Amino acid sequence: MKTKYIDLIDQTFHFPQEEFKLEDNQLQFHGINLMELIAQYGAPLKFTYLPKISENINRAKYWFKSAIKANNYAGDYSYCYCTKSSHFRHVLNEALKNDIHIETSSAFDIDIVENLKTQGKISSNAYVICNGFKRDQYIQNIARLINKGHRNCIPIIDNYEELDLLSNVINEDFQVGIRIASEEEPKFEFYTSRLGIGYRNIVSFYNNQIKNNPKVKLKMLHFFINTGIRDTAYYWNELLKCLKVYISLKKICPSLDSLNIGGGFPIKNSLAFDYDYQYMINEIVNQIQIACEEARVDVPNIFTEFGSFTVGESGGAIYEVLYQKQQNDREKWNMINSSFITTIPDTWAINKRFVMLPVNRWQDEYERVLLGGLTCDSDDYYNSEQHMNAIYLPKYKKDKPLYIGFFNTGAYQETIGGFGGLQHCLIPQPKHILIDRDENGNLTTEVFAPQQTSEQLLSILGYQKITKEEVVEYSQKETFINPN
Structure with a gap:
């Protein structure tokens, strides 16, 4: 046995x-x-x-290149990395070796982008796709990046007020995208994503706020669903609805030339994992091609935003x-x-x-x-x-x-x-090691962060470190009882 x-x-x-x-x-x-x-x-x-980060980026690039060639697709492909999946410098440094673009989701992301630009890691031609609900600091940071000349910073409009807020602080013409508020799977507790603008309202939003605004050009339509890119009737149905919106907009908006299909490629979660990435990409490219040919509009350039797939x-x-x-x-x-x-x-x-x-x-x-x-x-x-x-x-x-x-x-x-912060029951965060390969393919390792110490946790909690002398002094103090 x-x-x-x-x-x-x-x-x-x-x-x-x-x-x-x-x-x-x-x-x-x-x-x-x-x-x-x-x-x-x-x-x-x-x-x-x-090295696995670069490997996955280049796998996806190859799959899209193959699909574009097989379908005689006239558009280009751009790979964006979602920084929210892992903001660490070593991750961004590795990913940016591969001629990619960046997707951000909050104000501090822009600070990271500016830091990487200063180091020469991100070029001024790279796209910075700004997603998420934009509070004042995020608006200000996006404006600062564009005002300093980063013309390929594309804010993705999430609600009806953001365009005016951006226009008030961006000095020159700028490009935007619009996020579709996709419908969720029937098993969800709500019907429509809280992010973006509803399918039925996007064309009217463009006509009312963008079409006659000489300062703003619509470049991108953004589509993303929570379940990710999976071979299900739900996914294909939502993609088809997205393409109908793209076609309607393209017919009245010549500047629209890009479709961002978001992210959501699954990663291996068991030894039995089986997912045909090339098939899915071929089908996506083919569906976009068919829909645009039938409507007699130009196919869009395709953007993706892969986070977990990049670094997971x-x-x-x-x-x-x-x-x-x-x-x-x-x-x-x-x-x-x-x-x-x-x-x-x-x-x-x-x-x-x-x-x-x-x-x-x-x-x-x-x-x-x-x-x-x-x-x-x-x-x-x-x-x-x-x-x-x-x-x-x-x-x-x-x-x-x-x-x-x-x-x-x-x-x-x-x-x-909560890296570097408090952990439940004050269990210390373990040591973190970075593993790479040198030019000869040999493995190299370095300690990125040692295991947390009690002093670090006590400092976060507001406790002062007590010296041995202070312990002795405290123990020798007399206790006085008020006789009254």
């Missing part, structure tokens, strides 16, 4: 896979010896494998199983030396799944377990009830340490978890 963990994986999935393989009974991720990483830096540990598969987290608790005759809890709520909060907040695999002991027998974090919160767990599949891991043995890895965690987890 096959009872080893490797046997379970072999009979369940195709293995090894592109990024995962075994060497000496230990898991490797993109050729990274994870046990060596643990030996050098310890666990818990978070890491970012930077570059990240990982490694934990050690500290202890096993047998709570009843069926449930075994493997306790990790960190917290799911604080280090990969999407598992707790939106029940998101990631690829989870043991790092070592693949030749050992396996057992079904639940995974628990260190906080005293009952929701700090990762198991089959919150996710689709049961968790099987090599059997816990006190004298044989077990390390487990969560992979493709590179998008959103640090910002949602």
Whole structure:
């Protein structure tokens, strides 16, 4: 009978896979010896494998190039990175090596753009697509960027007041886009996205506020749905409605030349992940082409905004199983030396799944377990009830340490978890390592952030660090009781 963990994986999935393989009974991720990483830096540990960012950008560029060629499509393609997925400098530096553009969502994003421009990382020709609801500071920052000469900064109008607010502070002519308030899936608690302007109102908005405004040109129509780009009737129906709006606008607005189809490419969340990216892109390009040819309007240039797809598969987290608790005759809890709520909060907040695999002991027998974090919160767990599949891991043995890895965690987890700030139950944030390759393809590592210390957390909380002398002085104070 096959009872080893490797046997379970072999009979369940195709293995090894592109990024995962075994060497000496230990898991490797993109050729990274994870046990060596643990030996050098310890666990818990978070890491970012930077080359994966460039790889995914160039994969998407290739797929769109192939689709454009196959369909004889007359428009161009532009790849934008959504900074909200991960704002870190190392992420932006890696992404910007690949001739891409930027999508922003708040005022401080513009400060990051200006910083990168100063360093020569972003050229003045790069598009900066400004999404989101725009409060005063965001409006001011967008205006500052455009007034300094960045003509390819495109504010995406989210509501009826934004155009006037922008016009009041931008000195010269500028270009804008309009975001469509797409309709949500029937299972949602509401019918229409809170972002953007409704399908039926966009043409009238253009006629009333943009058409006769000599200062403003409409360049882009922006389309995005929460479910992402998936081969469903819902997605194709919403894309078709978007194209009808584009065609209606294009017939009365010659300056409109771009369609932003947003983002939402899924990333690998299990070894059974299967998604045909090239097919989806071919179909999208084909649908746009057919709709525009039938309406006899020029096809638009296509923009995408990929966030999770860009950076998600570059990240990982490694934990050690500290202890096993047998709570009843069926449930075994493997306790990790960190917290799911604080280090990969999407598992707790939106029940998101990631690829989870043991790092070592693949030749050992396996057992079904639940995974628990260190906080005293009952929701700090990762198991089959919150996710689709049961968790099987090599059997816990006190004298044989077990390390487990969560992979493709590179998008959103640090910002949602409050990087550098307070963590639930004051569980310290783990060490974060950057992994790259030099010009010869050799792996290089550096510590981006050490594990949080008690002094850092106490400082955030407002406590003063107490010296040993102050402790002695306090203990020697006499207590006086008022005799009255």
